[in-house]
Amino acid sequence: MKGKTHVIGGLTAGLSVAYFTYTDPIILVSASVVGSLIPDICHSGSRLGKNLPILSRLINFVFGHRSFTHSLVFLILTAFLVDYFFPNDALKIGLLAGMISHYILDMGTKSGIQLFFPIDFKVKFPITTRTGSHAEKLIFSLLCLVSLYLAFQVFSLYIYTFINDFNISSALPSIIIHN
Numbered sequence: 784m785k786g787k788t789h790v791i792g793g794l795t796a797g798l799s800v801a802y803f804t805y806t807d808p809i810i811l812v813s814a815s816v817v818g819s820l821i822p823d824i825c826h827s828g829s830r831l832g833k834n835l836p837i838l839s840r841l842i843n844f845v846f847g848h849r850s851f852t853h854s855l856v857f858l859i860l861t862a863f864l865v866d867y868f869f870p871n872d873a874l875k876i877g878l879l880a881g882m883i884s885h886y887i888l889d890m891g892t893k894s895g896i897q898l899f900f901p902i903d904f905k906v907k908f909p910i911t912t913r914t915g916s917h918a919e920k921l922i923f924s925l926l927c928l929v930s931l932y933l934a935f936q937v938f939s940l941y942i943y944t945f946i947n948d949f950n951i952s953s954a955l956p957s958i959i960i961h962n
């Protein structure tokens with residue numbers, strides 16, 4: 784799948800989690816977009832690979848493409864590292880949601896992913912598509928629609944709560960002055 788499909792997949796995943804959990808949507812959704820790009824660090828032509836070329840080449844050289852960084856082991860390792868260095872639930876849930884969305888999208892491609900790395904077994908859906916195909920464009924468009932709907936739901940509630948809180952707190956001093 785192309786980088787932009789992964790980004791919109793990560794966005795949809797983050798918004799879905801925020802929609803059901805009411806967890807801080809700004810941190811969660813930003814983290815899920817970043818998380819959706821992390822697994823392709825093993826690919827030097829990817830967005831993240833271009834920004835971190837040495838690390839990307841090193842991972843590709845040691846593990847190959849779509850193996851370690853597309854596995855459950857990497858997912859669990861990321862969760863531990865985030866807990867240790869940046870303990871924040873919204874950040875962790877967002878990153879993992881984005882990464883899982885990446886795995887799911889790549890499982891819809893012919894080459895699949897090595898989900899149970901180091902076991903050399905490719906996991907993919909019974910029906911797959913090719914990168915850049917019409918099916919991928921359709922998936923991209925559907926994900927755009929779903930994320931637009933979810934973004935409206937999640938952020939309208941967030942903005943409403945924010946304005947309400949602001950009104951209450953800014954009203955307090957005037958009440959005190961009048962008394």
Ligand SMILES: [Zn+2]
Nearest residue numbers: 822823849889
């Ligand atoms: Zn990938």
